[in-house]
Amino acid sequence: MRTLLDLILPASCAGCRASGVGWCADCAAALAGPPLRVRPRTDPGVPCWALGPYAGPGRRAVLAAKERGRRDLAEPLxxxxxxxxxxLRTADRPLVLVPAPSRKVAARRRGGDPVLRAAEIAVSWLPDSQMVSVLRVWWGVRDSVGLTPGARAHNLRGRITTIPACPALREIAENAEVVLVDDVLTTGATARESVRALARIGLRPRAVLVTCAA
Ligand SMILES: [Zn+2]
Structure with a gap:
């Protein structure tokens, strides 16, 4: 019942459990500093940045959005x-956000894809930007929770692909900066496979930006 009520009206901050607000100013401040450069074990081949560590308010918010269906967090995240x-962006260049793919079954069970929703919100705040959701994970990829880094990379190898003839790709300007966005960066396996999939259609992300990095 508690969870059900949380879905309707968040009674407390997802980051620190302060009552009366879904995401408090202190927790927002924890993710508002300059992005931190991070170096995952599996190198995606492009610079990786995080808004904060996979700990504290950021971690709790990401988990609440992903595992507990806290849709209200899409706006602040x-x-x-x-x-x-x-x-991070270069002035005077269009920005293209590509959300990292989530396994469809997992996204559906969790009540939508929080990475996609957060990217949509981000684009609404940024001038001259667009979101291109072109990445997909093949069916059969297991949830990565609990897998070792090696098993995780193996699980994903070649399984992330782009949607064939995605119409949004035609709208990407020649000089656009592409940034891959995700909620969490742990081993770097998802980012690497995503960057590879984009490279196969001629898109080279300038950076990976995640909410939290382990
Ligand atoms: Zn808080």
């Missing part, structure tokens, strides 16, 4: 993403 992107 998207805004935080926009803040990080505003610092």
């Amino acid at each position: 998207g805004l935080a993403l926009a803040g990080g992107l505003a610092r």
